Amino acid sequence: MSESDDPSYDDESYDATARIVDPGGHPADEDRRFEAALRPRRLADFPGQPRVRDQLGLLLEAARRRGAPPDHVLLSGPPGLGKTSLAMIIAAELEQPIRITSGPAIQHAGDLAAVLSSLAEGEVLFLDEIHRMARPAEEMLYLAMEDFRVDIIVGKGPGATAIPLELPAFTVVGATTRAGLLPAPLRDRFGFTGHLDFYATADLAQILTRNATLLGVESTPQGIDEMAGRSRGTPRIANRLLRRVRDYAQVQGNGIVDLSAARAALRLFDVDDRGLDRLDRAVLDALCRRFGGGPVGLSTLAVAVGEEADTVETVAEPYLVREGYLVRTPRGRAASPMAWAHLGLTPPTPSAAGTQLGFGDIEGRFGDSRSDTD
Numbered sequence: 001m002s003e004s005d006d007p008s009y010d011d012e013s014y015d016a017t018a019r020i021v022d023p024g025g026h027p028a029d030e031d032r033r034f035e036a037a038l039r040p041r042r043l044a045d046f047p048g049q050p051r052v053r054d055q056l057g058l059l060l061e062a063a064r065r066r067g068a069p070p071d072h073v074l075l076s077g078p079p080g081l082g083k084t085s086l087a088m089i090i091a092a093e094l095e096q097p098i099r100i101t102s103g104p105a106i107q108h109a110g111d112l113a114a115v116l117s118s119l120a121e122g123e124v125l126f127l128d129e130i131h132r133m134a135r136p137a138e139e140m141l142y143l144a145m146e147d148f149r150v151d152i153i154v155g156k157g158p159g160a161t162a163i164p165l166e167l168p169a170f171t172v173v174g175a176t177t178r179a180g181l182l183p184a185p186l187r188d189r190f191g192f193t194g195h196l197d198f199y200a201t202a203d204l205a206q207i208l209t210r211n212a213t214l215l216g217v218e219s220t221p222q223g224i225d226e227m228a229g230r231s232r233g234t235p236r237i238a239n240r241l242l243r244r245v246r247d248y249a250q251v252q253g254n255g256i257v258d259l260s261a262a263r264a265a266l267r268l269f270d271v272d273d274r275g276l277d278r279l280d281r282a283v284l285d286a287l288c289r290r291f292g293g294g295p296v297g298l299s300t301l302a303v304a305v306g307e308e309a310d311t312v313e314t315v316a317e318p319y320l321v322r323e324g325y326l327v328r329t330p331r332g333r334a335a336s337p338m339a340w341a342h343l344g345l346t347p348p349t350p351s352a353a354g355t356q357l358g359f360g361d362i363e364g365r366f367g368d369s370r371s372d373t374d
């Protein structure tokens with residue numbers, strides 16, 4: 001999906017699926033402006049992800065001392081955890097310019113050749129959503145990353161010749177929400193892979209406190225903690241909740257982001273006390289009520305909640321799995337006892353749930369083409 005296809009979310013009407021990004025990973029417009037202002041600029045300003053931060057810190061420091069570009073870096077993890085921010089931080093720490101493009105924007109090898117051949121020595125090339133790049137471009141990228149060379153094909157058919165073009169040494173920073181979709185040869189060309197995980201509440205609280213200050217809003221620690229605990233471990237969601245609670249405090253409250261403003265605003269915007277939003281609950285609800293707890297195939301589940309399979313898989317599922325509401329089994333997605341409890345439902349007894357067979361049928365009839373084990 002290109003940027004111009006972005007649905008423009010009117011944040012007045014909080015839409016569960018708009019809470020993070022569209023499936024293409026592009027934040028809605030308001031988020032984009034807000035994010036640019038609040039993005040941490042340096043590794044030291046980047047709370048959370050201690051492992052990735054320490055590893056990256058070392059990689060960058062070593063490169064700086066050698067005076068050579070560092071290895072290529074792959075960042076993976078669910079949307080909103082800081083991949084784009086880290087890419088910019090890497091460039092800032094290296095004091096190098098950053099060139100930003102994305103997999104979906106590179107549909108032909110020529111698109112990539114144009115970008116690569118204009119890179120300067122040491123420059124950082126950020127390839128967002130790298131798993132969505134076209135295959136021929138991917139192959140060109142292997143060579144470029146390994147040998148700093150591209151072969152420009154001139155002519156067609158038997159007379160076509162490859163003219164090698166040397167490139168200056170540069171650093172690719174790739175980002176992906178779906179590391180599993182990257183072909184192994186591409187994955188292997190990254191000297192460093194950092195997997196971003198959901199943030200601890202304390203880290204989110206730190207981010208929120210800083211951002212409230214940057215936005216010039218007064219807040220209380222209780223208000224901050226309430227938002228941090230209900231942000232699905234995701235800074236982008238924390239930032240979004242902060243804006244909504246700020247709105248609420250300014251319109252209905254005393255202008256201070258405190259516990260009562262946070263609670264009232266989050267109720268208004270359908271974020272429940274565990275931080276699950278409408279899409280999360282719709283997924284659990286469909287699993288429990290319609291499919292007896294599962295297992296059910298991803299695409300069947302996605303149809304039941306009226307979403308793209310990709311959205312369910314990259315946006316809702318990682319957090320539900322990590323929190324233990326949902327389990328991925330070889331035969332599909334299943335609800336955990338926690339999911340039933342969260343919805344206030346009683347799980348069926350094994351004999352009544354029955355129908356291992358029944359679910360097999362559903363799977364078959366809908367022709368689930370996706371693997372549930374990836």
Ligand SMILES: Nc1ncnc2c1ncn2[C@@H]1O[C@H](COP(=O)(O)OP(=O)(O)O)[C@@H](O)[C@H]1O
Nearest residue numbers: 035038039047079080081082083084085235236
């Ligand atoms: N560790 C962090 N500290 C502060 N803000 C963060 C952090 N990680 C992400 N953010 C904020 O969350 C938002 C989304 O981050 P982004 O880097 O765009 O995520 P991704 O590229 O993984 O989807 C941005 O506004 C960014 O400033």
Ligand SMILES: [Mg+2]
Nearest residue numbers: 025083084128
């Ligand atoms: Mg991003």
